[in-house]
Amino acid sequence: MKTNRKAFLAGSALGLLVLGATSATALAADELMGDFTGVTLQAKLIGGNQYEPLYARITEWEQATGGKVDIISKKSHFEIDKEIKSDIAAGSTGWCVGYNHTSFAPQYTGLYVDLAEYLSKDTIDAFVPAMIGASTVDGDLVMLPRAQFDVSALYYKKSLYQDDARKEAFKAEYGYDLAPPATWAEFKDQAIFFADPPNFYGTQYAGKEEAIVGRFYELLVSEGGAMFDADWKPTFNSEAGQRALQLFVDLYAAKAVPSGVLSYVWDDLGSGFASGSVALNLDWPGWAGYFNDPKESRVAGDVGVIVQPQGSSGKRTGWSGAHGFSITEGCANKEAAASLVWFLTSHDSQLIEAKNGPLPTRKDVWTDLIAFVHDSGDDYRSEVLTAFQEAAQHAFPVPQFPEWVESTNLIYPELQAAILGDKSTSQALDDAAERVADMMADYGY
């Protein structure tokens, strides 16, 4: 990953010069720099190595505008959410620019301004429309997404699909050719076929907290269901819901997944696939570099990536989220803050970030990134990008209401109970729906 990064960075400097020259006039309206001498903006950002390269650019903004940025907090995803909630509770929301995430945004009612008032229409139009949709809560554009867009595609161990003996055995058993799965039904067949517990597993899934509910949610959608109806009544205990949950149950019962999956979250999943003991892995773009780095991963050189499978409704899974920046209502200098937010999500910033692996949220950055990766001659990266570009077209955010995260905490223990066989799928989903309905009633839905 490190060596890859160096190469990208070196290349990016050159690429930027060229791009800067060609697109300067075209983007004139999509620009928000100004003179902010004497202004100091307090910012709360997500911390972590993957997110740092962008922050190095903040000095450029400071030099260009004369403003200063004081990063008063840098924490991990869940820790900073905790802090922002604590800030709301304590009324200490005088800082300006904050980390935000499409899954968290609806919770922070009344904290952030509608960015549409501070940005030009050209800027907003330059983003992928679905991203703007996911960042909009109750008609307000509460955050502007950076190039940290997450949707899952399917990673798989290539060599398994090139082995003739396996191909024959598979065809004999299932009656169709062995190829990376296009549907979740095929995915299930193959996961069970490849599994050889305890030495090798067909696949794995996140098994706790919001993570498993997210996975259930996207399968539910791909099966033609929905979490809630228009009046926010839970509908996930529908037949589609049962079919979605049944996939988790079947994979678990067939021992196609490690029996520990119910304690897994993203770090376990990534480490598991990198260990070479898992065939198929629906996972995030952040792992792409890691999986193909011989210093990190045993499957380096043997990783294939394709678009995520589709469910029985013909829709693909595509639970997604994006990181972004927001401006608080309490910010003293919102123009300066908007300029910073624009700068951090601008074409050049996104391209720099995306060249390290993450996915962009601006249309033109996608185009430039694809050209860049294509020119780099890195076949693996091209494959990754192609897969995720397609994956992104099927992306959808979580249901946008403030209690989403809270509802996941009511749902996941029931999902786990069904997977373990403590409850039937219908019983588990009914119980979960009842608890969620109770909670929603408490909040006056």
Next chain:
Amino acid sequence: MMVSHASRKILLKWGRWVGTFVAMSLICIPGLWIVLSSFRPNVEILSKPAVWIPENINLDHYRAIFSSDPGQGAVPVWNYFQNSMIIASTSTLIAIIIGMAGGYAFARYRFRGKNTLFLGFMLSRTVPGIALSLPLFIVYAKLGIIDTEFGMILIYVALNLPFTIWLIDGFFRQVPEELGQAAQIDGCTPWQAFWHVEFPLAKSGVASAAIFAFLTSWNEFALASQLTRSTGSKTLPVGLLDFTSEFTINWGGMCALAVIMIVPALLLTFVVQKHLVAGLTFGGVKG
């Protein structure tokens, strides 16, 4: 008869030796796994089948931490280290001074409501962190001491006090009261009697209280993650999370930072525990 007694003694000696070895191994292995992991590439650490004999030992994770490019895994380790050091040692010192006064009062004086007060101190420690963390956040935010070393020192002193008082009280109880009284009869002031006669005898208690207080502050995560936010006050345990992002983890790197965190604490313990030996002379003095 004599022979069997002697052989039993040898057997007992060997048994003890083996027992010690096994116990020490059990203690060390999970910890040494972390240390070893910090020198290995991630591909070897969480691998299947397991790589039992390290093929590749290097300093890459350390190099990344100390490099200057955050994108490559650099972590402001020096800031974290300084913050941790200042917060842990200052809070320990204060807790020991205040705790010694309190512990001595409990061990030596009779007063009304003593047991209630004592129990009250202890109970202040039963408070679950969650009941404390939000009100503290609100109060700290209003006072403007959030994200400051002072704020962290304050809360760690409060957390360590009950524990320190209790421990020191227990040790002072072991020091016969007559010793101090005798010294005062010989013309010492109460302070001199305490400092020259009683304190040296309770030193081992103070030393262990100090180790505990230091380690608690050095390793505490929950409150530190709530009350610190920037490199100006973040401590090492909070820094561990720099190796995670929303979906990924760099386990080897986290281990390396953990080692950086463990080594000074271990050295300090090694040095300070010498003073525990002072307790050994105790029996002799009394005789």
Next chain:
Amino acid sequence: MKRKILSPPVLLLLPAMIIIVAVILLPLLLSLYTSFTPFKLTRPDTFYRFIGLRNYERLFTDVYFWAAFGRTFVVLTIALNVEMMLGLGLALLVNRAIAGQRTLRTIMMFPMMFSPILVGFQFKFLFNDNIGLVNNALQSLGIAQAIPWLVDEYLALFAILTAEIWSSTSIFAILILAGLMAIPRDPIEAAKVDGCTVWQTFRHITLPYLMPFMFIAMTIRSLDIARAYDIVQIMTAGGPARRTELLWTLISRTGYVDANMGLANAMAYISIFLSIFFTWYFFRKLMAARRYMGGAQ
């Protein structure tokens, strides 16, 4: 005369009292108040809505809460007892060692250097059923099963207890060792002269001396064990299907993730009773042990 007896201890205790009241008691009163409100972090106005005992009423009928309560009680009891027995054994071994005392003592304290959050990640990866060290070792020894450490109800609690015991036995060991070193030599010598066996000496002379130290350690740990929150949260987060749900994971999720701080504080206040019970129990034991020794009361 009377004032003279009273004032020195009050003076000595004053700084401690001020700090505890300011940093612990006052914030606690604030959270006690919120436990009577529907306080939701993201809706600050709910702070001012008083709903009396609603949160408590709701909890008294919440099966999952009481299951977590009972489980926490069991886990606490097991952890404390095992830690004390192991700590006692360890202290006796180290105390008897002739060579390398200093090194042994340092090794004994090794796990105390590990932050609970690190211990969580450490044991989560050690007990990972697919790529973890424990199962890899077992499979190398020919056990053809991947043991689901963090999923099976008992194994998961076992794994959590292992992590907790590994990280905290040292505290018992070092306290008991300090106690061992403070034992006067004479009674032991006298017992030897009188022909007592090693066991008799231990049972009737060493152990009574150690009792106060053991109860101090017990009490301190029973107060402190909520630190295990970080460990449990990272290893299982209370799952699967609430099988390892303990009060701390439940409270913390309710308070911060769900943002229902009022309800979480009500839970915290009920759980304080659990802590008070343990503390009071060991405190009484400590007093009894001290009386037995004839120490100053």
